[in-house]
Amino acid sequence: MFKQRFAVVVLAALFSSGAYAGHWTYEGEEGPEHWGDISADFAICAKGKTQTPVDIQHEVKVARFDAIKFNYVTAASEILNNGHTVQVNVPAGSFINVDGTDFQLKQFHFHTPSENSVHGKAYPMEMHLVHADKDGNLAVVAVMFKESSENKVLARLWKQLPTHADEKNILAEAVNPVTLLPKAKHYYRFDGSLTTPPCSEGVRWLVLKDPIAVSREQIDAFAAVVHEHNARPLQPVGARVIISE
């Protein structure tokens, strides 16, 4: 019963327009410091011990570190504004393999500035590629953006950037998310949570080390849509171990 409820809340949070259980924001009385009080479904936002985002510090190098196998074969279909972020939905068929398990890519979305940071350094933007296995376990691949020249792939998405909440656009150009990954796929790994309510834990976090390029104009265009920022503050690492190769 609990597990079923958990799945309903998580899936609603991930794939609906975000109106489930309680209204929340990134500032003020419904901001991150208060998420745990807004709804019983959000209690873990305050009480959790393995919350995301984190500052990646003191990572432990492990000798045997399996590569993430990316099998992204479907093009993104639609881009929508859910009031918290801009999300790009991906039709079934694309997946990663981690720990011998396939996790289907459901959607990817963006945060500005970055939510996670590395050795105290934040980036101007971060992309989260959200995957689920057949039992509903989640794995998020995070890609950092560094301010540089225009990102040509992102430009194709930003042409149809939905500027107001609940706006959804069918993508005119095919964009395979594999083209938004850095060449080298080295990564940090830790156990964490959703970074938005209900902040559910048990999420495998895979943060790619190499950032990709984005222009100042592209960051500004996104920031305007999310009312300047949509990043949850850093959460304590606690007893967790962050590993990398």
Ligand SMILES: [Zn+2]
């Ligand atoms: Zn995210």
